[in-house]
Amino acid sequence: MIVEDVPSLSMAYAAHLEKAGFEAVIADTGAAALETIAKDGDFAAMLLDLQLPDTDGLQLLRDRPELLRKFPIVVATADASLSRAVDAMRLGSFDFLVKPVSGPRLVSVITSAVELGQADDEAEGAAGEDAANGDRPGNFIGNSPEMREVYRQIECVARSKATVFVTGESGTGKELCAEAIHAESGRRKGPFVAINCGAIPENLLESELFGHLKGSFTGAVGDRIGAAQAAHKGTLFLDEICEMALPLQVKLLRFLQTGTVQRVGSNRVEDVDVRIVCATNRDPRREVAQGRFREDLYYRLAVVPLHLPALRERHGDVAELAAYFLDRFGREEGKSFAPLAADTLARLSRYSWPGNVRELQNVVRRATVMHAGPDLPGTAFHLPGPEDIAAPTSSLPEPAEQPGVADGPASRTADIVTAIHGLTLEQVERIAIEGAIDSAGGSLPAAARALGVSPSTLYRKRERWAVAD
Structure with missing residues (x-):
């Protein structure tokens, strides 16, 4: 259906679409379009002008949301009202065209709308089944x-x-x-x-x-x-x-x-x-x-x-995610783990997870690798101390102050050596990179500049870690 009040435009649109194999029905007002749909609503798609003599096309979509469920709607608009086309997309329109519309562009968009509208009918049925199953x-x-x-x-x-x-x-x-x-x-x-x-x-x-x-x-x-x-x-x-x-x-x-x-x-x-x-x-x-x-x-x-x-804003999800990762990684490692204790779950839930779900996934993965099970003690999950739970900023702990010991380079070096004792070189490198990324607010290019490497190096390493995790 073509809803357009300018005859020269509606006829041109119809000619292009009919040449491409479609049957086009024209309505020059919103009322005429609704009347036609009431008599024969079996349309594959609609091209809707947003400036109609008897109604506003955008308001029509707001008042009649069932139209968006019947078939894909492509809206046509002038440059001056591009923001209105964006509003139409947010309401659920399939796409928008800016006038003047070329024949090939019109046919391409309408063809896609029809094809995807047909496929969407199948997807909607599957989605309904999924919703019924709580998926x-x-x-x-x-x-x-x-x-x-x-x-x-x-x-x-x-x-x-x-x-x-x-x-x-x-x-x-x-x-x-x-x-x-x-x-x-x-x-x-x-x-x-x-x-x-x-x-x-x-x-x-x-x-x-x-x-x-x-x-x-x-x-x-x-x-x-x-x-x-x-x-x-x-x-x-x-x-x-x-x-x-x-x-x-x-x-x-x-x-x-x-x-x-x-x-x-x-x-x-x-x-x-x-x-x-x-x-x-x-x-x-x-x-x-x-x-x-x-x-x-x-x-x-x-x-x-x-x-x-962020994970810290997803109230109650940490426990479910931890249980999921524990089961998944346990099966991968050929181990069986008992459900996590309430105090362990409470500790995990209190932590702010600056690395979000990815960090939780890595913490659980390390626990399943390093422990045989079936029980996992709370100490299996290596997190910063209580003073850092609210807003951890680095993967490396701050050097501890000791009475009578100068806070000089040698002292700081000793603290760092103590902090990384027992870790492999690859683990130390990962801690340094993830700490730099956190300090850079998640920007890999900024972290790369701070570390003196190229951004592509960091992306490659993170992709390798993701596969390993």
Whole structure:
């Protein structure tokens, strides 16, 4: 259904869509559209102009939310009312088009809406079964009110093509959230492609995203598609998006606006249909204010902002997560462990977990490796002392003051040697790196500068640790 009051536009839209094999029905007012739907509501998708003579398209979506459940809705808007299109996406619209709309772009978006709307009907049925069974989206663990709200938001945004901007501290599960959004959407049968914008050198990131042609730069030994084309009909996850250099942000913005990519070394544009989910552990609004992130790109990406709470804010989830990891790692180690004692769970719950779920996972993993079971004493979980529980800031303890001993280099060296006694060189390196990352507020590039290494070195090490964990 095409809901457009300008005859020349509605006829042009219908001509493009009918040429592509669709049957188009035109309504020139909101009332006419509702009357047609009441008589024959079996439409695969709707193209809705937001400026209608008898009603406001955005208000129509607010007043009639059942329309968004009937079929995917693509809204059309002028540049001046782009913010209203973003509001429509937040209500659940599939996508939006900015006038003037080209024929190929119209057909591409409507085709995607129809295909994904059909797939979403299947996903909705599966999601209903999952909800009846009490399942959570993706592989999330936790039933706290804070996480129930996250699950609700994932369910709401999954059906749309709206870009989602996930924020949260390091270790809160931002990629897990992106995977859950993909798995709950009509795109779940398509690919999920993740790319870490901070782990790839700036001069290679454009090629990784958009591809290149043979000979376009040194080392380009053949034609290669990028992550955007690899994720066609699926979801592209851009992690650490705030690490992207400003020149490439301009190209990413154009990709989002046009739905096309241009490989490095090519003068030809190619259509791509992907859903974008991005993430950062920084405050994106602060990055915009300080000129490190484009404001127009931020508002284009943050159509649906989704914040993941830190583990210390997820009241009651620590016990469930600890039990899950204890069972999982126990089975991996071929051991059987009894449920954790109440005092142990209370101690774990009091700790502030600056490394969030990832830190809890590592603490439990170390306990299962170092103890035979079946009982695990509270001392099996190595945490900072009580004075550090409220806000631990470093993985290394502060040097202890001793009466009559000067606080000089030799004393500090002795304290550090004592602190790391019994650890392997790899464990010491990991403590130093994780401490530097915490001190840098979760920013790997800043931590890399402090340690005198490249950011890619830290990303490689963390990826290796994640596999080992």
